[in-house]
Amino acid sequence: HSEKNGAQQIKIYDTETGQAIQDIGEASHVVFVWSPDSNYLYSFLSMGKHGRIIKTSVQDWSIVASLDLDQSMAGTLAKMICAPSGRYLCNLVHLGKGALVLDTTSLREVGRIPSTKNQSVIKALSFEAHTSQLVYARDRVLWRSNQDNSPPIELYRSNQHIQSIWPLVDGRHIACTVSEALMIDGNEVRP
Numbered sequence: 014h015s016e017k018n019g020a021q022q023i024k025i026y027d028t029e030t031g032q033a034i035q036d037i038g039e040a041s042h043v044v045f046v047w048s049p050d051s052n053y054l055y056s057f058l059s060m061g062k063h064g065r066i067i068k069t070s071v072q073d074w075s076i077v078a079s080l081d082l083d084q085s086m087a088g089t090l091a092k093m094i095c096a097p098s099g100r101y102l103c104n105l106v107h108l109g110k111g112a113l114v115l116d117t118t119s120l121r122e123v124g125r126i127p128s129t130k131n132q133s134v135i136k137a138l139s140f141e142a143h144t145s146q147l148v149y150a151r152d153r154v155l156w157r158s159n160q161d162n163s164p165p166i167e168l169y170r171s172n173q174h175i176q177s178i179w180p181l182v183d184g185r186h187i188a189c190t191v192s193e194a195l196m197i198d199g200n201e202v203r204p
Contacts, residue, residue: 049097
């Protein structure tokens, strides 16, 4: 709402009464995602070099947990996704800063996909079923992260930029370019 130094006050409103029910804080950039069971709302608030993730209970709109991000993972958030199991939350950060995987109970970091200057920005990502591992794309290449922080596994090189990755109910994924769809089944990828 009220703009101050490029920031806005972020509040949650009751749509029936129009009353503010929770004041989350100030931010110049904000992203929201619901937990799969819709019991929690996760918010990412960015103020330049500082960032904060907040977990809010929908039952009474109280803040259950929060995490202040260091400069290596603060910035404008490109995307925030919750694993289908509800156990993990991933924050994909712009400006080549990579992705951060958090345990949703405590917002404790459980994994990170770092970026270096010679790597392209992560454009699309999706959680593996019931794990903190991610399938993600950098330009034309599909990768799978590893839980043990070892180097990621290259799954596939496409002739086109990979735009999106969608999880399927059976644990497989579909990755899409402008003109083709790729089925990701374990370490096998086929058009």
